[in-house]
Amino acid sequence: MQQTLNTTLLIIGGGPGGYVAAIRAGQLGISTILVEGQALGGTCLNIGCIPSKALIHVAEQFQQTRHHSQGSALGINVSAPTLDIGKSVEWKDGIVDRLTTGVAALLRKHKVQVIQGWAKVIDGKTVEIEGADTRIQCEHLLLASGSKSVNLPMLPLGGPIISSTEALAPKALPKRLIVVGGGYIGLELGIAYRKLGAEVSVVEAQERILPAYDAELTQPVLESVKQLGIKLYLKHSVEGFDAGTHTLQVRDPNGDSLQLETDQVLVAVGRKPNTQGWNLEALNLDMNGSAIRIDNRCQTSMRNVWAIGDLAGEPMLAHRAMAQGEMVAELIAGQHREFNPTAIAAACFTDPELVVVGKTPDEAKAAGLDCIVSSFPFAANGRAMTLESKSGFVRVVARRDNHLIVGWQAVGVGVSELSTAFGQSLEMGARLEDIAGTIHAHPTLGEAVQEAALRALGHALHL
Numbered sequence: 001m002q003q004t005l006n007t008t009l010l011i012i013g014g015g016p017g018g019y020v021a022a023i024r025a026g027q028l029g030i031s032t033i034l035v036e037g038q039a040l041g042g043t044c045l046n047i048g049c050i051p052s053k054a055l056i057h058v059a060e061q062f063q064q065t066r067h068h069s070q071g072s073a074l075g076i077n078v079s080a081p082t083l084d085i086g087k088s089v090e091w092k093d094g095i096v097d098r099l100t101t102g103v104a105a106l107l108r109k110h111k112v113q114v115i116q117g118w119a120k121v122i123d124g125k126t127v128e129i130e131g132a133d134t135r136i137q138c139e140h141l142l143l144a145s146g147s148k149s150v151n152l153p154m155l156p157l158g159g160p161i162i163s164s165t166e167a168l169a170p171k172a173l174p175k176r177l178i179v180v181g182g183g184y185i186g187l188e189l190g191i192a193y194r195k196l197g198a199e200v201s202v203v204e205a206q207e208r209i210l211p212a213y214d215a216e217l218t219q220p221v222l223e224s225v226k227q228l229g230i231k232l233y234l235k236h237s238v239e240g241f242d243a244g245t246h247t248l249q250v251r252d253p254n255g256d257s258l259q260l261e262t263d264q265v266l267v268a269v270g271r272k273p274n275t276q277g278w279n280l281e282a283l284n285l286d287m288n289g290s291a292i293r294i295d296n297r298c299q300t301s302m303r304n305v306w307a308i309g310d311l312a313g314e315p316m317l318a319h320r321a322m323a324q325g326e327m328v329a330e331l332i333a334g335q336h337r338e339f340n341p342t343a344i345a346a347a348c349f350t351d352p353e354l355v356v357v358g359k360t361p362d363e364a365k366a367a368g369l370d371c372i373v374s375s376f377p378f379a380a381n382g383r384a385m386t387l388e389s390k391s392g393f394v395r396v397v398a399r400r401d402n403h404l405i406v407g408w409q410a411v412g413v414g415v416s417e418l419s420t421a422f423g424q425s426l427e428m429g430a431r432l433e434d435i436a437g438t439i440h441a442h443p444t445l446g447e448a449v450q451e452a453a454l455r456a457l458g459h460a461l462h463l
Helices: 016-027 042-047 049-069 085-109 184-195 215-228 318-332 361-366 382-386 415-427 432-436 447-456
Strands: 003-012 032-036 113-116 118-123 126-130 134-143 147-149 176-180 199-204 231-234 237-242 247-251 257-261 264-267 271-273 305-307 346-348 353-358 371-377 393-399 405-412
Touching: 003 016, 003 318, 016 032, 016 042, 016 085, 016 318, 032 134, 042 049, 042 085, 049 085, 049 184, 134 318, 176 184, 184 199, 184 215, 184 264, 184 346, 215 353, 215 405, 346 415, 353 415, 361 371, 361 393, 361 405, 371 447, 382 447, 393 432, 393 447, 405 415, 405 447, 415 447, 432 447
Parallel strands: 003 032, 003 134, 032 113, 134 305, 176 199, 176 264, 199 231
Antiparallel strands: 118 126, 126 134, 147 271, 237 247, 247 257, 346 353, 353 405, 371 393, 393 405
16 A cells, blocks of 8 residues: 655755755754665766766875876885775765765765655656655655756767766776767766776867866866876767677868777766656656756746756756755755855866866856956965976956956966855955965965966966
């Protein structure tokens, strides 16, 4: 016999958006049920952000040790290292396990009922759990089903053709790897695999890597990629894979066909909202392309049905989903909120790292703003020198008339950590004088932030 549960808030999806919404709802005393078909934490914790950063760290450590085995300028010499990839994966899984266990504990603490199973939407107030003989009635339905990798029809996954999920849990390392897609996922993993010892090639249809970022910002990454010995096939399109000869067929800009030999092909051409397989169409919601259309309170076209995170389209960022989830819980509790951040930081964990917050120079120009654009190079930053990482810069974009800062970008070692300072300065309406007049600790990479503002005002001190 089917059991029926009643709740104020029902959340479909236990990723960063869904679980944060559930925790906040629990804190606010809202009766909440969270339904998740796989592991709590979603893509980000289990097969995305966290495991990829762990693998990137392993790769960096291995490369550094190998560098020291060849006699380093630091005077450190070690014998040639070996890698036990199984142990590396075990360590990465341990981090994931600790984080997902922590999420489960937080949900329990805030009295959120978690149901393991696949949701099937019946209507805006009713959801069934497939195979569990359970029906849930709710006042508010929050859709947080996330996104999934885009597949290419000519490269069906299986065997030597893998997605980022398999790339993050290798049983063994391939001798040769071709990455299809030169965006942030493909490059983060391609660079990591190269540092782990694989021969890596990247096939990208656009004319440059990381096409979502501007050319000046990606130049240090391009130089690093070439230095690492990663082969780039830019403006090349993929035609198919021959399993017999282990070759990837690609077409070059002149229309000629190339056969590239490889052991594995990693398909990393982007992500799309996860709208299929749970009867979302029953709600007949307004769509925005392949994403659900939402307003500035994350409301869909149906009353009391909300959507957050990747399901609601770009930017597909875990921290955006978390902020939206927290807001929706507060709206349901009767608070007055709307989602209007000044900027949302996007970080790319390549070598060197990239971070973009707010408007780039091109975007400011397109918006009709007359701006001062100023950069400060890490080559003139003492801390960067001590980290053997002199490539890259911090760039500020500010209005010429009142010096209001509208954007920050940086490329260099560890710059993802500067995203907090960038985001805060934009949210608080900082002007160039505010940043230039704030005393920054020495020696830190953050001094480049102050120096970029000083340079925009015409008086950088260390350049």
